[in-house]
Amino acid sequence: MKKLSEQLKELSDRVAKAETKAAAAAQESKEKVEASIQKSKADATARQASFKASVMGNQAANAAQWKELQDNYNQKMQQIKNKIETEKDAREVKKANKRADDAESYAEAAIYFAAMAIDEAEIAVLEAIEAQVYADSLAYFSFR
Secondary structure: OOHHHHHHHHHHHHHHHHHHHHHOOOOOOOOHHHHHHHHHHHHHHHHHHHHHHHHHHHHHHHHHHEEEEEEEEHHHHHHHHHHHHHHHHOHHHHHHHHHHHHHHHHHHHHHHHHHHHHHHHHHHHHHHHHHHHHHHHHHHOOOO
């Protein structure tokens, strides 16, 4: 199992990669952006599947809470996506601007969700370190 600090570094690297992709997408053609979106969705789905399998195998209670949180998140995101899709074919500037605003709201919600996940990861890392320090102190004093 990887160290928690390594996992946080990987998360940081993924955030940096997402920033780079977003900056590059602003300069690319619609087809390239759509291809990038499809690839990002596939990558996210694969990571989610991997994470779900890990959580389910290790912590059933936490997995249930995670599933509920994820179901709520997915439901909200699906509502936003449905709204975006209904307006996707809009040709008028006003409707196109509304679609862009909805897409931006979706992005903000996804960023907020990621921030919550990062906060939870940070707390979990610190709690794991605290638990290890406590266990080490008990082991030290039990040998004296």
